[in-house]
Amino acid sequence: MIRYFLIFYLAVNAILFTKFNQFTYIEKFEDIKMLDRLPSKIYKTHLIQSIKEIKIKAPSEKSWNNNLISELAQSRYLNYGTNLKFDLIANEEYCIDTPKVIKIFNKNEEYFQLSSKYKKLYASNRGMPKNNCFKIINDSKLTVNFDVLSDKNYLSINNENIKISYNDVIKINPLLLLLFFLFIMLIINIYFLLSKRNNELYIL
């Protein structure tokens, strides 16, 4: 058995090496700010000054990535909950603030972006810029996705709060659904495990 796990371990390490080998590393001075607090006599010594000149290779900073989220990943966001649609007029700048995701599309192009708030949570660099603003060239449609019915859910377009109303939408109470699931599982567990008096089912 151990042989298979060893091969697996080596395979994982091989992928690890390949992945980290592709990184672009940038040489930079590591600013160890703690050293600045040292008494000036010690701070000026050769040793401390030489530490301050240590250069390290760090991976390149996260940068704005223009790659749009793939079709497959989009399904994760737009195929759950509910989507509200709005019309956007050409050659205007829009600032859209919402908790989850938006999709902007017209005949020529399609953008799919995480909102800046969600992007932060997702640790992704694909998403709306910090100020949530962008400009469109053609008349477009905007889709905003929501999952949760709450007063705290919000949508603001150009600093104007839009009142969100859900028409013809199923409102689900997952708590009841999950408690029902637990009840069913309890009955199955009672039948197959808890009702058995003979310990042979459990212990060798």
Add this chain to the structure above:
Amino acid sequence: MSNIFKDKQFVLLISFAFLIRLSIIFLFLGHSDPDNSAGFIENLNNQQDPLGMPYSIFSHIFPYYFPEFFKIINIDYLKGLRIMSMLSEILLIFSISRLKIFNIKYLIYFVALNPFLILYSGFHGQTDLWAISFAILAISELNKKKIISPAFLFAFACLIKPMVVVSIFFFLTKNLRNNLKFLSVFILTCILPYILTFNFYIILKNLLLIFNYMFLTSKITTHVLWIFAEFTNKYSLILIILSIIFLKRYSDKTINHFVLILPIVILLKGGLASQYFSWLIPLLIFNLKVGIISSFIFSINYIFSYYNSFFANGEFSNINSFALNNRFFGDNVVLIPFDISTFNNIYLVLSNISMFLILANVIYFIYQKK
């Protein structure tokens, strides 16, 4: 082993267990934790700083990178991670069966029908069970008086979740030569992935992150509330060390030590994220019927924990896990069925009941062994 698959009822039940997990994976949006790892993997794929997860560099590849392979069959990363979690349940059955304590049929029934594990794999897709399973595999090898293979498998577990490293003391004996052998293989297995990055910055930053998460994380950043946490959290490190010494004296079986230390860490740290209930699974398996009944209370607590970030910080990240697939159900929104004070009261009571239940399970385990 193959005989049990001739039992039609058994096969039907296993199929049901798979089906219910897959249904949750494909019908519900799921927990936001995998969103986070998806972001890190996205950065890894773009050759940009992927660091941020408080787990070792090795775990960035296994298990976190592996769900990327599911794209070949058109399954996205976040569903892939949850399917991987199902595989970790299978490894758990395999590893505990190698201890030769339990009937394999009981193990399969327990894991397949456990409500917490269904929710854990269905909604969450966490990686704790991988680490626990590898640690138990290491113990099963140790029982065969081997040294190298347990050291390697235990290192594998620590590389996935560094938290299990507290159990290392249970692998050490009075035989210094064996200890030296164990530690050499353990350290070598742990450092190889770091060496392969060939980058000092990545190594240092990753180790600092792990250290910060393991020792400095306080209960403020966590989900489950526990009334004794005010006291235990401050001294958790000392109390954990004392518990290790006590456990070594109480029993000579490594598996007993390992099964008990995980719930003890949860109790002493005083408030940990809800997925850490998975650390209790070995204890619940050992406690038979008491363990099965406890699983239901933990599951209710686990479900409520999804509402916590919404009421605490106004975040939708976990509560939107319950959003249904609108291709099958049409447009839908999730209702929040209580106000903040009702939720806080219920959650406080439930969390403390769960913590007392953990304590009860620990006491029951010790009583049973006596």
